[in-house]
Amino acid sequence: MPRLVAMANEPALSLRDVTVKRRGRVALRMDALDLDKGRVLGVIGPNGAGKSTLLAAVCGLLRLSCGVVQLFGHDLAGPGASQARRDIALVMQAQDVxxxxxxxxxxxxxxxxxxxxxxxxxxxxxxxxxxxEMLELVGIGHLAGRPLGQLSGGEQQRAAIARALTQQPRVLLLDEPTSALDWRAQRDILGCIASLRERLGLTVLLATHDLNSLESLCHEVLCLKSGRPLWRGPAREALDADRLGGLYRAEVAVVSHGGRRVVLF
Amino acid sequence: MDAFLDAGFMRHAVLAGLFAGVACAVAGVFAVLMRLTFIGVCLAHAAFAGGLVGLLFGWDPLAGALVASLAAAAVIGPVADRGELSPDTAVGVVFSAMLGLAIFCLGLLPGPKTAGLNLFWGNILTVSRRDLWLLGTVAVAASLAIIAFFKEIQAVACHRRIARASGLPATAIFYGILFFTGLTVTACLPSVGGLLVYSLLINPAAAAYQLTYRLGRLFFLAALFGVVSCEGGLLIAWKLDVPAGASIVLVSSLLFLAAVACSPKKKAGSRAEG
Structure with a gap:
C-alpha cells in the first residue's frame, strides 16, 4: 500500500481553523496548530478541556464542523483520506476489557x-x-498467546501501544495512556513511550494529566482550556506554577527534587 | 430415526433447524460479543410487527417483516452510535413501540388470528420450500461472510472504536452486522417465530462464549449448539409429542446451563468482578 509522500518543509500534522462541535456545543476551536516531524507535543488541561476531542478529530473519530487537518500536507478530509489516516495511530485511555x-x-x-x-x-x-516484534518491543512478547482480557491494566496499555505500532504509523496519538493505572505501571508505560519515540522517530501528540512526565517526554506543551489553546511553548517552560494554577483553578507549586522539577497540588 | 425422517415435513423441519441454528448462532455471536443482546429481541418484535402489517394489508408478511426489522436496526444503530440516548434506552423505546404496533395489528386482523400468531410462535413443522431457501441462503451467506471478512469482523467485534481509529470501516461493518441480524430474524420468522428466535439467537452464542477464547471456535461452537438445539428439540417433540419450538428453546437453555457449569472462564469472570 503506497504511503503518503511528505512535501518539503511540510509539518507532519497541521490544523487550520478547526472547530469541533459535540451536541451543539463547541468542544474544540483551534485556529492553527503545526507539529513538525519527530516532535512530541504534550497536551494538558482539565477534564473537558478538549484534549481527547483534539485527538479524536485528528484521527477521524470525530467529524470537523469546519477547518482542515493535514498530514504531511495531505487533507485528511479529501480524496484518499482513508489511506492517509492509516498513517495515524491512536492509543486510547485504559479501558475495562x-x-x-x-x-x-x-x-x-x-x-x-x-x-x-x-x-x-x-x-x-x-x-x-x-x-x-512490536510485542517484544513493548516488553510483553511472552504474553502473546494469552487472552487480551486477562492482562493487567498496564499490560493492556502496552498491548495497545504495540497494536498502534503494528499499524506502522508516522504520527502516534496517545490519549491519557497512563490514566487508571497504578504508579508503577504509569512509570513503565511512560518509559516505554520515551524509548519507542527515540527508536522509531515518531511524531507524537500526547494528551496527559501526568504533568511530571512532560519535561522528560515532550519537546513542547500545549495548554487547552474550554476547547481553546491557552499557551504553547517548550516543555521546560510548561511547569509554571501560576500558569498551571490558572489552568486547573487550583493551588499549584513547582519544586525541584533531585534535579527534576515536580508539580505538587 | 428412519420414521423420524420418513415424513416430508420432518425432512424440511430438520433442514430448517440446521439453517436456523447456524444463522441465528452467527448473529448471536455478534450480539453477545458487542453486548447488544437486547437488540435481538427488539428486531424479532419489529419483524413480527412488520409481518402483521403485511398480513393486514394483504402483502407478503416476510417482506413486511424484513422492512420493519431493517428499519428498527436503522433507528437503533445511529441512536446508539451517536450517544444521544443510551443504547438500552433506544432499544427499549423501539422494542415497546414495535410490541405495541404488533398487538395493534393483531387486534385489527379480521377472523381467526392463526396466520398472525404463527408469525409469533412459528411452526418449524410446516415450513415451506421458499422459507427453506431463504433460511439456507442466509445461513450460507453468513458462513461465507465470516470466512471472507474474519479479520475485520474480529477487530470490530472485539474493539470497535480502536478498529475505526486504525482505518477499518467499523461503522459500515457494524451496520452490516445489524442488517444481517434483521435478515436472520426475518428468515426465521415462519419456522422459529418472533418470540422464540430470540432464544435461538442468544442461548447458543452465550453457551459457546463460556467455553473458548478463540473467535473461530466461538462461531463454530455457537453454530454447533444452535443446530443441536434445533435438531434435539425436534427429536424430543417427535418422541414426546410436545411443541417443537418450545422444545428447541428448552434444549438451547439446557446447553447454556451445561456450558456455564463446565466453563473454564468462571475464574476469569469472578476475577473481573472482584
Whole structure:
C-alpha cells in the first residue's frame, strides 16, 4: 500500500481553523496548530478541556464542523483520506476489557495492521511477525498467546501501544495512556513511550494529566482550556506554577527534587 | 430415526433447524460479543410487527417483516452510535413501540388470528420450500461472510472504536452486522417465530462464549449448539409429542446451563468482578 509522500518543509500534522462541535456545543476551536516531524507535543488541561476531542478529530473519530487537518500536507478530509489516516495511530485511555473476550494478545495487536492489509486477504505471517516484534518491543512478547482480557491494566496499555505500532504509523496519538493505572505501571508505560519515540522517530501528540512526565517526554506543551489553546511553548517552560494554577483553578507549586522539577497540588 | 425422517415435513423441519441454528448462532455471536443482546429481541418484535402489517394489508408478511426489522436496526444503530440516548434506552423505546404496533395489528386482523400468531410462535413443522431457501441462503451467506471478512469482523467485534481509529470501516461493518441480524430474524420468522428466535439467537452464542477464547471456535461452537438445539428439540417433540419450538428453546437453555457449569472462564469472570 503506497504511503503518503511528505512535501518539503511540510509539518507532519497541521490544523487550520478547526472547530469541533459535540451536541451543539463547541468542544474544540483551534485556529492553527503545526507539529513538525519527530516532535512530541504534550497536551494538558482539565477534564473537558478538549484534549481527547483534539485527538479524536485528528484521527477521524470525530467529524470537523469546519477547518482542515493535514498530514504531511495531505487533507485528511479529501480524496484518499482513508489511506492517509492509516498513517495515524491512536492509543486510547485504559479501558475495562471483558476478561472473557475471545481474542488473544497477538490477534489484538495484529488487528492494528488489518486496514493496511486490505479486504479479503488473510492476516498472513508477515503481519504476525511484525505484531510479535512490536510485542517484544513493548516488553510483553511472552504474553502473546494469552487472552487480551486477562492482562493487567498496564499490560493492556502496552498491548495497545504495540497494536498502534503494528499499524506502522508516522504520527502516534496517545490519549491519557497512563490514566487508571497504578504508579508503577504509569512509570513503565511512560518509559516505554520515551524509548519507542527515540527508536522509531515518531511524531507524537500526547494528551496527559501526568504533568511530571512532560519535561522528560515532550519537546513542547500545549495548554487547552474550554476547547481553546491557552499557551504553547517548550516543555521546560510548561511547569509554571501560576500558569498551571490558572489552568486547573487550583493551588499549584513547582519544586525541584533531585534535579527534576515536580508539580505538587 | 428412519420414521423420524420418513415424513416430508420432518425432512424440511430438520433442514430448517440446521439453517436456523447456524444463522441465528452467527448473529448471536455478534450480539453477545458487542453486548447488544437486547437488540435481538427488539428486531424479532419489529419483524413480527412488520409481518402483521403485511398480513393486514394483504402483502407478503416476510417482506413486511424484513422492512420493519431493517428499519428498527436503522433507528437503533445511529441512536446508539451517536450517544444521544443510551443504547438500552433506544432499544427499549423501539422494542415497546414495535410490541405495541404488533398487538395493534393483531387486534385489527379480521377472523381467526392463526396466520398472525404463527408469525409469533412459528411452526418449524410446516415450513415451506421458499422459507427453506431463504433460511439456507442466509445461513450460507453468513458462513461465507465470516470466512471472507474474519479479520475485520474480529477487530470490530472485539474493539470497535480502536478498529475505526486504525482505518477499518467499523461503522459500515457494524451496520452490516445489524442488517444481517434483521435478515436472520426475518428468515426465521415462519419456522422459529418472533418470540422464540430470540432464544435461538442468544442461548447458543452465550453457551459457546463460556467455553473458548478463540473467535473461530466461538462461531463454530455457537453454530454447533444452535443446530443441536434445533435438531434435539425436534427429536424430543417427535418422541414426546410436545411443541417443537418450545422444545428447541428448552434444549438451547439446557446447553447454556451445561456450558456455564463446565466453563473454564468462571475464574476469569469472578476475577473481573472482584
Amino acid at each position: 471483558d476478561p472473557r473476550l475471545p481474542i488473544s494478545v497477538l490477534e489484538s495487536v495484529m488487528s492494528g495492521g488489518y486496514a493496511r492489509r486490505g479486504w479479503l486477504r488473510p492476516p498472513g505471517r508477515e503481519l504476525a511477525r511484525r505484531a510479535s
